[in-house]
Amino acid sequence: MQGDLLSLLNEQRSGFSLARPFYADPEVFAEDLRAIWQREWIFAASIAEFPKTGSYVTLQLGAYPVVVVRGADGVIRAFHNVCRHRGQRICSKPSGQAAKLVCPYHQWTYDPDGRLLWARDMGTDFDASKHGMKPVHCTQAAGMVFVCLAEEAPDFAAVQAEADRYAAPHGMADLKVAFQSRIVEEGNWKLVLENNRECYHCAGSHPSLCRTFSDDPDLVGADDSLSSPAGAAHVNRCEEAGLPSRYVIAPNDQWRLVRIPFVGEGVSYTMDGAAAAPRLPGMPFANAGSLLFFHYPNTWNHFLSDHVLNFRVLPISATQTEVVTTWLVHKDAVEGRDYDLKRLTEVWLATNDEDRRVVEENQIGVSSPAYEPGPYSAKQESGVIQFVDWYVRAMIAAQAPGGARLAAE
Amino acid sequence: MQGDLLSLLNEQRSGFSLARPFYADPEVFAEDLRAIWQREWIFAASIAEFPKTGSYVTLQLGAYPVVVVRGADGVIRAFHNVCRHRGQRICSKPSGQAAKLVCPYHQWTYDPDGRLLWARDMGTDFDASKHGMKPVHCTQAAGMVFVCLAEEAPDFAAVQAEADRYAAPHGMADLKVAFQSRIVEEGNWKLVLENNRECYHCAGSHPSLCRTFSDDPDLVGADDSLSSPAGAAHVNRCEEAGLPSRYVIAPNDQWRLVRIPFVGEGVSYTMDGAAAAPRLPGMPFANAGSLLFFHYPNTWNHFLSDHVLNFRVLPISATQTEVVTTWLVHKDAVEGRDYDLKRLTEVWLATNDEDRRVVEENQIGVSSPAYEPGPYSAKQESGVIQFVDWYVRAMIAAQAPGGARLAAE
Amino acid sequence: MQGDLLSLLNEQRSGFSLARPFYADPEVFAEDLRAIWQREWIFAASIAEFPKTGSYVTLQLGAYPVVVVRGADGVIRAFHNVCRHRGQRICSKPSGQAAKLVCPYHQWTYDPDGRLLWARDMGTDFDASKHGMKPVHCTQAAGMVFVCLAEEAPDFAAVQAEADRYAAPHGMADLKVAFQSRIVEEGNWKLVLENNRECYHCAGSHPSLCRTFSDDPDLVGADDSLSSPAGAAHVNRCEEAGLPSRYVIAPNDQWRLVRIPFVGEGVSYTMDGAAAAPRLPGMPFANAGSLLFFHYPNTWNHFLSDHVLNFRVLPISATQTEVVTTWLVHKDAVEGRDYDLKRLTEVWLATNDEDRRVVEENQIGVSSPAYEPGPYSAKQESGVIQFVDWYVRAMIAAQAPGGARLAAE
Numbered sequence A, B, C: 001m002q003g004d005l006l007s008l009l010n011e012q013r014s015g016f017s018l019a020r021p022f023y024a025d026p027e028v029f030a031e032d033l034r035a036i037w038q039r040e041w042i043f044a045a046s047i048a049e050f051p052k053t054g055s056y057v058t059l060q061l062g063a064y065p066v067v068v069v070r071g072a073d074g075v076i077r078a079f080h081n082v083c084r085h086r087g088q089r090i091c092s093k094p095s096g097q098a099a100k101l102v103c104p105y106h107q108w109t110y111d112p113d114g115r116l117l118w119a120r121d122m123g124t125d126f127d128a129s130k131h132g133m134k135p136v137h138c139t140q141a142a143g144m145v146f147v148c149l150a151e152e153a154p155d156f157a158a159v160q161a162e163a164d165r166y167a168a169p170h171g172m173a174d175l176k177v178a179f180q181s182r183i184v185e186e187g188n189w190k191l192v193l194e195n196n197r198e199c200y201h202c203a204g205s206h207p208s209l210c211r212t213f214s215d216d217p218d219l220v221g222a223d224d225s226l227s228s229p230a231g232a233a234h235v236n237r238c239e240e241a242g243l244p245s246r247y248v249i250a251p252n253d254q255w256r257l258v259r260i261p262f263v264g265e266g267v268s269y270t271m272d273g274a275a276a277a278p279r280l281p282g283m284p285f286a287n288a289g290s291l292l293f294f295h296y297p298n299t300w301n302h303f304l305s306d307h308v309l310n311f312r313v314l315p316i317s318a319t320q321t322e323v324v325t326t327w328l329v330h331k332d333a334v335e336g337r338d339y340d341l342k343r344l345t346e347v348w349l350a351t352n353d354e355d356r357r358v359v360e361e362n363q364i365g366v367s368s369p370a371y372e373p374g375p376y377s378a379k380q381e382s383g384v385i386q387f388v389d390w391y392v393r394a395m396i397a398a399q400a401p402g403g404a405r406l407a408a409e
Ligand code: FES
Pocket: A083, A084, A085, A086, A087, A088, A103, A104, A105, A106, A107, A108
């Protein structure tokens, strides 16, 4: 397969959708896991999900169960969520809080920093210090926790510096989770990402999102938003007010930051465009549009003046993908008084479901042997072209000798 | 596998059920798709399902989504149901009607004749004429639409001529769909076909069907119905009245036509044997029995004096098969006044469900390594022997060099 | 794989949990079926499930459907549950009763002793005597029916002699089924067995079981219960009263018998420890604790003074296992008068469900590539070590030339 895969990758024509195996073949999917998902930094959870010592979030990364947990020292760490006794998954819930992590099988007890504290009747020869939870790389950017399964994690300094700077006015450390949704889409993860990276489909699919979110490709495509008059005006106004807003993209196209304006008078993703929650203290004005931040392969995000949206994508199989969406508001905002949950969430709950449907129909079509990669619109789908090109380059690089840094096993 | 498969095929003993792999092995199933399903003419829908321009029916043929649609010129055509942009399935419903076929993803718009009419922002270099829907062979016989995925479709002239002649008195162009059922059976498609080709099981399984349908093997088996006195009398009476009725079978046994009598005074598949709908205008009398028409691998049909039944079988996996049944009555008949839906459908809804259960139990048994092909009853199961022999011959032929005409990709 | 498997087996370190492939790999699972499940004696049903001529119980052993049925001569036999005509599963229900076994497809009719009695229209050449149901080895021990798919079944005399002697006072021939539960656990069968062979998890998982069942490893582990003062006192008291109770284990560790005391005043697995049903006539006193009997790979059992519990484990896939639990009471006991079903069953219904949950979480963890076999507690998990060692030895033996006695096909 590897040989075949390299041929397939080299035959891939830029500006065209991927060949069928990239969307449907279990062997390509296994290689996606190895070359991308067990190698790159993966967004796991917002820091708002770790309010206390022992706050934890779990995720399933291919066959790897992972737990991210905050220590008594305030440090957020990641571990293989596997007991060192007989391999029980230690934390089974999507998230929770516990002073110690106690294995539900035989109560081996771990400190949130990973050390094994207690194991009953293991005899005098047993060395607890050799049976701590196995660590997984863990870091943060823009108030978001990322993990990496690779033995040696890729350099993350550049994205951290920029993302932290752009997100700073939103005060991520002072936010709380207002709501979280979790859906499974019956489609390959790359179809989910492609769908996100264009707004060619927005007018036809997203009536409520389009009330506030512009589908102008000059704003939301691969290019600098300064190329759009509205985009340039917004960036300039925001930068003058001290909000980092200018389009910035990684040299390898893996991540991008830019602040774009909403349609008309809109200030938030609501049905009427008005705010959904109290203004975040660091934001100079409500009409700040949305700071967009994507990081491949698994997250895109919207930072608004009144709330923040984190999206986490995780592959389940060649044709199944989990999407978790988290709505964050200021920690002092009180539900019912300061914000209404329905009003806060309805636009993106609907949008996610609309996207799920197109992704699922896309999967059925690209699975046909009669499917043939078609041309992307250079005008409307520049972001998709950029994502697909990144994917192909990353996969080709991983096929090189030494290119396959193994995930920690 | 191919080598092994050829051995298995050659070892198959006529008069005995197939070896276990033919019913249970995913690799044999893949070869069934290649050698049979993507090569032969497959029944897709009745012409009654296309009353208007833009009326369409979809079907899933292995990994291929296909759409059959009526053009403004009245011609019914078939296409790969896959958008030429990014591969979206264009029509997602089992059937529907639309003036143009609009892709739900980015609204590329196709004429029902397959031409791409409109694609937004694709730039000046884009040649719409090169991005029409990909055609699939499509033809008709006996008012039934057949499609074929092969590059070169098998000759269909003989069956068309005969089936059209036999079905003519039933006036297929003047019928409408009264009801359609769709079930999934947890069994290999060949078990579904074998079940259909004998009435050895009818007395034990089909109490309501047996009120009107004879299980006399001389009538419903592989042989000419003239060998049965009742069969001969019926054929003669019908032929004298101008109804083509005499047993006719393809030289390769792939299809057969014959008109057989009902039990006693029965004229329709109802609990009391009386008609379920107004007599079709072209039929000289009610007591015309049933014109039976099968075409391998995927359809059997009953043409009665008051209604017509089309059965469509499609394989889903080695152990799953979809069966769609369509009840057709004269287009002027009014439900509630001229026919009662329960009365029209109850016998075959029950019969289908009874057959589903035996097929599913058959699948469990033949999946046992202890299963050993058993002898068919020459008297009761001549039709099964004929089907199995056709299948084995068709599979052997497809293993020959050049025998594997590829499906259009 | 075989070569790899042998290496994996030889690398297995005693005292440590198995390597990941043993719990998660479909190829190892296929070898488990071949080397263990289609070769060893497998517990099928209690003799209480065969009260009459034609009483039958079915089970699915890998791909093999099997039926166990009592003949007119009172003999309980096992057969491949596959019709010799076209392979229908003959008996589709988990259990039932019928004077003759009639195939539901075309009514071929078999005597409960396996002979084909009647087959319609099979012609004069047909030899019914060659088309009886194919036999499966069948025998009994401790009032429990065991089957074996191997061509030549392993010697069973030793376990039969001992188990019959130990179980005799419980009068298995005079019991009836009070209740039966059937659950599917999403975990490998070995995780189910490991879970059963230790009580290290009991305090944390089984609040209701722990009211009466001791988690003292000296009582319920791999060693002779005489090593525990309470165990020794109980054995001595019971043996003096004529109840075989002393710890006895097979030379190859495949089975074990021992009678252990309940906690405190307990006499049965009830919430208050009091009896759940009338005392079995052969038991000299109520306070007889529980006679434990396991036989690898698929059964553990509890024989009490008032009822008997049989557990049957059957693998479905690498990560799915069926567990059937049967509660037996004296045949003259009347529900509602002599015993209350909720009271009789609530402790083990809860315990089974608690074990299901830990097994399922165990499966998720051991499926991680980051899982590494961990050390068993020599004190608490001696029974698990013994089971795993038996498994590894049995698998290694089956890899030897001639070690793979094929299942009857
Ligand atoms: S598996 Fe975690 S304590 Fe035993």
